[in-house]
Amino acid sequence: MAANAASVLNRLIQNAARPRKPFKPTNQSPTASILPHLDSGDLPRAIAALAASAVPFPASVYARLLQLCSSRRALVEARRIESHLVAFSPSPSTFLLNRAIETYANCGSLRDARELFDEMPKRDGGTWNAIIAACSRADQPEEALSLFSRMNRSGIRPKDVTFASVLGCCADLLALFLAKQIHGLILKLGFCLNVILGTSLVDVYGKCWVIDDARRMFDSIATPNAVSWNVIVRRYLEVGRGKDAVAMFFRMIKRGIKPLNFTVSNALMACSDISALKEGCQVHGMVLKIGFEGDNVVRNSLMETYAKCGVLEDARRLFDQSTSKDVVSWTSMVSGYAACGRISEAEALFEEMPERNVVSWNAMLVGYVRSLHWDKAMDFFHRMRGETEETNLVTLGLVLNVCAGLSDLDWGKQIHGFAYRHGLCSNLFFGNALLDMYAKCGCLRSAELWFLSMASQRDRISWNSLISGYGRHGRSEEALHAFSEMQWETCADEFTFSTILAACANIFMLEHGKEIHGYMIRNGFEMDVIIRGALVDMYSKCRLIEYGIKVFEMESSRDIVLWNSMILGCAYNGRGEYGLELFEAMRKDGIRADNVTLIGILLACISEGYVNLGRRYFDSMTEEYGIIPRVEHYECMIELLGKHGFMVELEDFVEHMPFEPTIPMWTRIFDCCREHGNRKLGERAARCINESNPLNPVQFEVLSPESSDCT
Template sequence: MAATAASVLNRLIQNAIRPRKPSKPTNKSLTASILHHLDSGDLRRAVAAVAASASASPFPDSVYARLFQLCSSRRALVEARRVESHLIAFSPSPSTFLLNRAIETYANCGSLRDARELFDEMPQRDGGSWNAIIGACFHADQPEEALSLFSRMNRSGIRPKDVTLASVLGCCADLLTLFLAKQIHGLILKLGFCLNVILGTSLVDVYGKCWVIDDARRMFDSILNPNAVSWNVIVRRYLEVGRGKEAVIMFFRMIKLGIKPLNFTVSNALMACSDISSLKEGRQVHGMVVKIGFAGDNVVGNSLMEMYAKCDVLEDARRLFDQSTSKDVVSWTSMVSGYATCGRIDEAEALFEEMPERNAVSWNAMLAGYVRYFHWDKAMDFFNRMRRETEETNYVTLGLVLNICAGLLDLDRGKQIHGFAYRHGFCSNLFFSNALLDMYAKNGCLRSAEVWFLNMACQRDRISWNSLISGYACHRRSEKAMCAFSEMQWETTPNEFTFGTVLAACANIFLLEHGKQIHGYMIRNGFEMDVIIRGALVDMYSKCRLIEYSIKVFEMESSRDIVLWNSMVLGCAYNGRGEYSLELFEAMRKDGIIADNVTFIGVLLACISEGYVNLGRRYFDLMSEEYGVIPRVEHYECMIELLGKHGFMVELEDFIEHMPFDPTIPMWTRIFDCCREHGSRKLGERAARCINESNPLNPVRFEVLSPESSVYT
């Protein structure tokens, strides 16, 4: 039975006390046979020949070295153990060099345990031994253990090699230990490795992963001759920190210098083009892909498809997909995601059904498409199907389902998902945690949202705060929203979404001074005044009766969407600027903006304030005839107010008769008041009967008001 590395010490002791006999030369023919098997790549026969050796003498070091090398390349753990067993058994003092190769072989075969046992039992270690075991821990995803060994190595006074330092920096990158990485950087300078391109690249990598991208760039610029790997790292790190423009610039700079990129570098550059919706640069990368021969590469091909899809050029993406002769699950998923992201759900569904193979990403791509376009019922049905057909549920799936629960206001299902995630260990994931917080907030379960928010502790980010603030603002807890906004600034920086939500809270409780301060802060700090922020500002200033400020914000040279137009139309109507409100509506029509039901509420309110009864009636008819907007209760209320307030009682009675539903009690109450004011007895008595039928305990009696009367009976 093959010996394990744990037996090294015992064998060395036995060899030391065993009476020494004159060593016999190794059988040359057996050595030649082993070398022949090695030359032909027949590892099994080579190891069998070693094990069958009856000689008590070891083979030459070069034979063991080649055996370990072949075992390592073949990931042949059992054969590696047999070679190491023979080496220990028949060599009185195996060389440190060979034991180091054995450690490396065990590491490449995926057995860190064997490598560590052999390292711990070695009678003598050199720098190569430490490098081998530190590298083994790093490649086995044991960065803490690797750093602990590096610390021991330093204490023992052994100078690290460049490859050791590269492994240690890789561990720092995995653990995001920026402070230790900077210490290693200082050690590299002290040991004179500053011109080493591998270490320079490793430093770029660790600084980028720790989000100090400017330090990463300075480190990259200090490398005298960066290689293709160096360029790949800087492009990738720019991409990961959300600076896609710089990633694209660095890629083209690399091409300009004549360095052939790796396929992953090309893929990263294409993903950067996708993130910044830079179709022009994406097409240039595509041309370069064809020129340098990457057109048949699956990684590059999938990235090209994704780039065209995210830039809304789905026809080009589909052409590449159809031309591909080696479609894999990534290719199919990229196309499904492209169609789903662009709202072409029917085409995404058709392609999804054709997929020969699906994984969790495929299911999530389709589910995300439903969620993105608010197809809540379809999304829930699709999730139920997913549960029946696959067990590949992950934190992304659960987060998307929580989005569905928020959209459907299905608190009970959301709680079930929370319980499932808790039992299966998904609750520590930030994406899931934010989705859960958002679900509780949107369902108005603010106490649960607060508890979960506190439970997230140091894991919280800007999205977490935004969800909590938005929950407060949407459920009429504007004071709490403002308090949360103040606390947020101690922990993270607000963004445009935060300001839009807080401005809405200011509008709800008429905090004009706070709203002004937020507006000024955004201007001073260079925040983008996009259409959403401008809409929130217009709404806030309008509700706080500062209509002139609203108009100034609205008239800024920038794009306008229907929400911004509606905010301005309503704001003017509420603030006695009905004439300007109607001018805005006509300007909307000229600009080709399609009015919706909210727009017509503002238009009818403007007609009420200005006394334009006939114009209001025309707009009411125009709403359904030209715009296809079905009048809602609010529109009928506006028409009753318009006709009744201005004394058009005959027209009001006719309007009521032709309504598709009976007037509500608030409508009858307003009709009753108008009839008293304008002396319309018949309609007024009818209104009184309807009001009394709904509230017999507090009846009203119709009487025409005298000119000096101000009290109703």
């Protein structure tokens, strides 16, 4: 046993005295074992090699590991890397911890990033930049701005990347005042020539709807890049200034800047918004020139532009030529057909769609609503609910429009209940649609209560819905009162004024109407065809026909509604001759008469005593104008013949009517027969009146010139 112990001891001494081989890090060091996995992008094996080592790695290795986790969104692995770094490095570098915060942010874990930030003993500018960017990326703009404030108080000077993140948060929150303060700080710190910050300022001003400030900021950028141009084009588009968006796009092309595909798409959307087909075709030519014709975003925008401009054949040609149609392509074509009223073609294409989303369903629903196909729209909504669970606020708003069109208050209330249960009632778009539904359905008490509940968020559209609801249901005084209250909260627009002018006309409030007319002139409101029609109607009903004629004769476009308002106004104000002259002028202008026009013409003939002319117009309604006479036209003919003593013709007219005269018609016939002496027809009228109201019978008797009444 002693010999064995001696031999072991000798062997140990010999081993200790034997020369050692040189250390080869490529075979034995932890770094060497992990580098091949990093080079090949094998994250699981790299993490396994990391876990097998109880010694720290070089900073470059940790940085590469974090970068790999960031690209793979590998949150669990990122946590293991941070744990190894903290456990085996006595004082981990701030640089690496900053990269860990960025990695957590890229992996979608703001919580991990914030915990690491709060535990860091030392922070530098990069640390603050990383956590502020993380909050911004995680849709926590308030938190990002709070951290930015803390950063400033701690004396850390922000960098350009910090400002870019913070300006993005201001844009998300529409925090215009804060954005202007940050703009001042950017100028103070000498970052005014930075194109990224300049573009961010253009973006935030545009989103806050101070588009002129956005334009001034854009013009101050010495060399705007493609992103800068994209932002200004997009912001003009969003605020409804499509002409400026298109102009800026072509200015960009003239400068030799190649646009992004999204810039081209935005320019095309602007063309479709302003129906600028010529400019849209020019953009299409440029698309072919720079090779964007294969881009899905651009191609879909082209189809939408042609469709919205009414050139559906060109849109369909692009659609049919596409080899990679997606749901957006299909939806654009369906929407185009539906928006142009070509419902059957939209339906056929909708049925062919290989897949649909909620936008596809909404596009078809919009078509039914715009075409006033209320029953089809409601049936389509029921089908939608049966085939998909996708329903958004646009869907619900459209269905409320359908309920208003059908005067279906019960369904409207059910939609209200559905939205309430799903927490959607706070949305302004839905709130306005609900208010409009209640107002149009005549449930004005519910409309008033809902309007009051919207106090913190209601806008001009909300006020317009309430005011038009009052006007629609004959409550003109309340419409005028609401208009007065509206001016404390928001500004009126042309729709508001047209509604209020109609209310003034209904209750003969001439002075109020003249005040509104004067206000619109002083403040430069556009006197479009709708406003002029409302003014003509108001002046006509308030017996100031000369003012109405002056408004009508203004140099501007005229539609059928404006012509009708003027012709009817002349008839009601004893200016039937001028009304007939207007009718002939209207025909020369190529405006096709409708049933309202013919009512105005017949009333003018009544006013002037042109019986034969009125009969000719009535007889030519169907053949010449394609209008089937309605009850109102028959009432006018009874008045025309009866008032002017054409009793034989009146009796013949009544005999050949396609329906039995109504009681109001028989009453007017009865009065005319008493006045002009047609006993046969008068007694027949008396019998019909007495059958409908036996408790208050009338007796026919021809009036003598001296008598003033007859039982």
